[in-house]
Amino acid sequence: MLFKIKHALQFVALSGALLAGGCSTAYYAAMExxxxxxxxxxxxxxxxxxDAQAVSQQEFKDALDQLSQLINFHGGNVxxxxxxxxxxxxxxxxxxxxxxxxxxxxxxxxxxxxxEWEAELSQYQNKKLKTDSKKKxxxxxxxxxxxxxxxxxxxxxxxxxxxxxxxxxxxxxxNLNAKAVGAIQGEFGVLQQDxxxxxxxxxxxxxDSNQFIATMNQN
Numbered sequence: 001m002l003f004k005i006k007h008a009l010q011f012v013a014l015s016g017a018l019l020a021g022g023c024s025t026a027y028y029a030a031m032e033x034x035x036x037x038x039x040x041x042x043x044x045x046x047x048x049x050x051d052a053q054a055v056s057q058q059e060f061k062d063a064l065d066q067l068s069q070l071i072n073f074h075g076g077n078v079x080x081x082x083x084x085x086x087x088x089x090x091x092x093x094x095x096x097x098x099x100x101x102x103x104x105x106x107x108x109x110x111x112x113x114x115x116e117w118e119a120e121l122s123q124y125q126n127k128k129l130k131t132d133s134k135k136k137x138x139x140x141x142x143x144x145x146x147x148x149x150x151x152x153x154x155x156x157x158x159x160x161x162x163x164x165x166x167x168x169x170x171x172x173x174x175n176l177n178a179k180a181v182g183a184i185q186g187e188f189g190v191l192q193q194d195x196x197x198x199x200x201x202x203x204x205x206x207x208d209s210n211q212f213i214a215t216m217n218q219n
Contacts, residue, residue: 028041063089071185082173
């Protein structure tokens with residue numbers, strides 16, 4: 001699916017003004033000309049959101065590892081450890097922002113797809129086909145709503161972890177000494193639990209994303 005979308009984007013790139021102007025209707029029309037419909041775009045964006053969550057998982061794991069190394073640090077240059085933790089915090093924040101952006105894009109194309117699907121139900125002449133299509137629409141909506149709920153729950157776990165990481169980074173920035181390292185050691189256990197909870201929620205979101213993608217590809 002990703003290959004198909006990216007191949008189609010080569011065509012859309014020739015009309016870059018469509019994307020630059022933020023016109024989703026024109027964008028969808030351009031994609032449909034090369035055989036890529038909203039359904040395909042939705043699957044692609046769910047895949048991208050899933051991948052962004054996987055990247056974010058690793059960044060948060062690395063940030064926790066950096067903090068663990070720091071509080072177990074004895075002797076040497078605290079400045080180096082601080083800079084490594086600061087860099088990892090920035091990477092984690094960037095990854096978290098990307099997750100949010102990807103989920104937003106998933107919701108946008110899903111709403112457009114469902115609106116189109118709903119509107120086109122009135123075009124059916126065959127009642128049996130219309131009933132079947134409406135049932136599939138409702139089933140897909142339910143599956144999607146459940147997926148987004150899980151995605152958003154995992155997303156909501158990120159800001160609290162980032163706030164704690166940022167507090168620790170700022171504290172070390174203003175107190176680059178062994179005493180400062182000892183001061184943040186007591187918070188590590190709580191942060192570790194928060195990160196573990198975040199990772200568990202993301203694992204569920206990734207698994208649900210895979211299930212949604214598989215279901216969409218079967219229908």
